[in-house]
Amino acid sequence: MEKNDAGVMIVGAGHAGGTAAALLRQFGYAGPITLVGEEPLAPYQRPPLSKAWLKGETDAESLALKPDSFYEEAGVALLKGEHVTAIDRTARRIVLASGATRPYDILILATGARARRLALPGADLDGVLVLRSAADAEALKARLGPGKRLAVIGGGYIGLEAAASARALGAQAVVLEREPRLLARVAGQTLSDFFTAYHRARGVDVRLGVQIEGFVGEGEVRGVRLAGGEIVPCDAALVGVGAIPNSELAEAAGLDCDNGVVVDLEARTSDPAIFAIGDVTRRPLPHYGRVARLESVANALEQARQAASAITGRPAPAPEVTWNWSDQYDLKYQIAGLPFEADAVVTRGDPATGRFALFHMAGEVIQAVEAVNAPAEFMGGRQLIAQRRPVSRARLADPSVSMKEVAA
Amino acid sequence: MAKITYIEHNGAEHTLEVKSGLSVMEGAVKNNVPGIDADCGGACACATCHVYVDDAWLDKTGEKTAMEESMLDFAENVQPNSRLSCQIKVSDALDGLVVRMPESQH
Numbered sequence A: 001m002e003k004n005d006a007g008v009m010i011v012g013a014g015h016a017g018g019t020a021a022a023l024l025r026q027f028g029y030a031g032p033i034t035l036v037g038e039e040p041l042a043p044y045q046r047p048p049l050s051k052a053w054l055k056g057e058t059d060a061e062s063l064a065l066k067p068d069s070f071y072e073e074a075g076v077a078l079l080k081g082e083h084v085t086a087i088d089r090t091a092r093r094i095v096l097a098s099g100a101t102r103p104y105d106i107l108i109l110a111t112g113a114r115a116r117r118l119a120l121p122g123a124d125l126d127g128v129l130v131l132r133s134a135a136d137a138e139a140l141k142a143r144l145g146p147g148k149r150l151a152v153i154g155g156g157y158i159g160l161e162a163a164a165s166a167r168a169l170g171a172q173a174v175v176l177e178r179e180p181r182l183l184a185r186v187a188g189q190t191l192s193d194f195f196t197a198y199h200r201a202r203g204v205d206v207r208l209g210v211q212i213e214g215f216v217g218e219g220e221v222r223g224v225r226l227a228g229g230e231i232v233p234c235d236a237a238l239v240g241v242g243a244i245p246n247s248e249l250a251e252a253a254g255l256d257c258d259n260g261v262v263v264d265l266e267a268r269t270s271d272p273a274i275f276a277i278g279d280v281t282r283r284p285l286p287h288y289g290r291v292a293r294l295e296s297v298a299n300a301l302e303q304a305r306q307a308a309s310a311i312t313g314r315p316a317p318a319p320e321v322t323w324n325w326s327d328q329y330d331l332k333y334q335i336a337g338l339p340f341e342a343d344a345v346v347t348r349g350d351p352a353t354g355r356f357a358l359f360h361m362a363g364e365v366i367q368a369v370e371a372v373n374a375p376a377e378f379m380g381g382r383q384l385i386a387q388r389r390p391v392s393r394a395r396l397a398d399p400s401v402s403m404k405e406v407a408a
Numbered sequence B: 001m002a003k004i005t006y007i008e009h010n011g012a013e014h015t016l017e018v019k020s021g022l023s024v025m026e027g028a029v030k031n032n033v034p035g036i037d038a039d040c041g042g043a044c045a046c047a048t049c050h051v052y053v054d055d056a057w058l059d060k061t062g063e064k065t066a067m068e069e070s071m072l073d074f075a076e077n078v079q080p081n082s083r084l085s086c087q088i089k090v091s092d093a094l095d096g097l098v099v100r101m102p103e104s105q106h
Ligand SMILES: Cc1cc2nc3c(=O)[nH]c(=O)nc-3n(C[C@H](O)[C@H](O)[C@H](O)COP(=O)(O)OP(=O)(O)OC[C@H]3O[C@@H](n4cnc5c(N)ncnc54)[C@H](O)[C@@H]3O)c2cc1C
Pocket: A011, A012, A013, A014, A015, A016, A017, A036, A037, A038, A039, A045, A046, A047, A048, A049, A050, A082, A083, A084, A085, A110, A111, A112, A113, A131, A132, A133, A158, A246, A249, A277, A278, A279, A280, A294, A295, A296, A297, A298, A300, A323, A324, A325, A326, A327
């Protein structure tokens, strides 16, 4: 175990950074741990911000990864509301916005990603929002309620979850998507069609293939202007068009970056004293023989385990098959794997029943599974992906053959 | 409030007071008890909060939903007393509850 006076410095107190601090203590690391984050809160979970929290089903306390008292008890120095402006690799210290510096023996970058904004006229009006932080979520929630109108720009998961939650709060919702289908970047046609129909049936006005020209209003947003001049009226406009990695610190410090900080399977960067974890990284996916930047809790946790294991001299954890989930209305949507090299999709169950799974196949091997209200298909699929075991497409497509039997 | 004893696979015991309304999973995670990973934070989407409920408590912890049942079906080392701890709500009636953890959640 490496242990020196300055100990481990974690920059970015989000899901990955907070988890790494807790795991280091669980794994017996006894040196100093400092966790610096620019947000005013201790590390918390973001997924509920568009789901259960937005609908009012959970409170702020349950969002927190750990209670505030944890940090003191565990001997983790938590610096909230502190923005880190630079890394001095030669002197092994970080620089805070105030100009103060802090030393490190080992640095973990966990700066995550930020919501992409649109450089369009009116984008700075009040009520033109993004959803990444708890503060963003508060601002959004304050503008929702019975009779309010939410315009969501971008039909990705977060936007769709926000639209579903807005409906649950009694607000109207319109989704404006540039592509001819929802979830175009992440899902296939069957799933796009399914979600489009599901949202429409619950009163969401889903408009596909529309180009946005700007936001209108005086001080406050009152509508979204489309190409052609039509104005879609709204009381809040949520821009959900993807995220950008917060890799500027790493780039300025000369670490290898390529749309994200490049790391290995220990989550180590090109500087052996610096690790990077979470949304900010571009990481190897040993299962697929590729590298990618992932944005998911599972990825943040896996890399936190990798870094904490390497720092405490534990054996590296076995690589996982990446996975993710989304909750919309009464739908539980679960995804495992990535559809690289897939040459066919096997559908199991009937989308019309609201319960089905899509298996992305490379030959007889499952590369990815997308499951809607189908937890057995998700769990069984995830196992089969990890094992790379050939399966019969015919049996997979037949719901009368249980997933247990398919996987047997 | 309920006193809950979490027993790690290696036998290490953690007895904690957990607030009513939280889940059994939250009681462990918020106190940094190792052995319950809870990757999805309680959304019943990951099955990494698997525990074995002491037989004496099985009735009091309530029925499994179909969702939980299917998720558990594919977890490692499932037993008849397996539960997803994020699906068990803590109440006074669970004062004294004992749960054990499997060897691994992944
Ligand atoms: C609304 C929403 C819903 C989501 N739903 C899901 C879901 O259902 N399932 C799923 O798997 N994932 C979901 N995600 C993604 C998931 O939340 C992220 O993958 C996860 O938070 C990544 O963790 P992270 O620690 O890398 O980044 P973050 O949690 O973003 O933490 C990074 C932290 O670093 C801080 N920071 C950045 N730069 C600096 C600096 N220079 N100085 C100091 N602090 C800095 C940031 O302010 C932030 O607090 C969702 C995300 C959002 C926003």
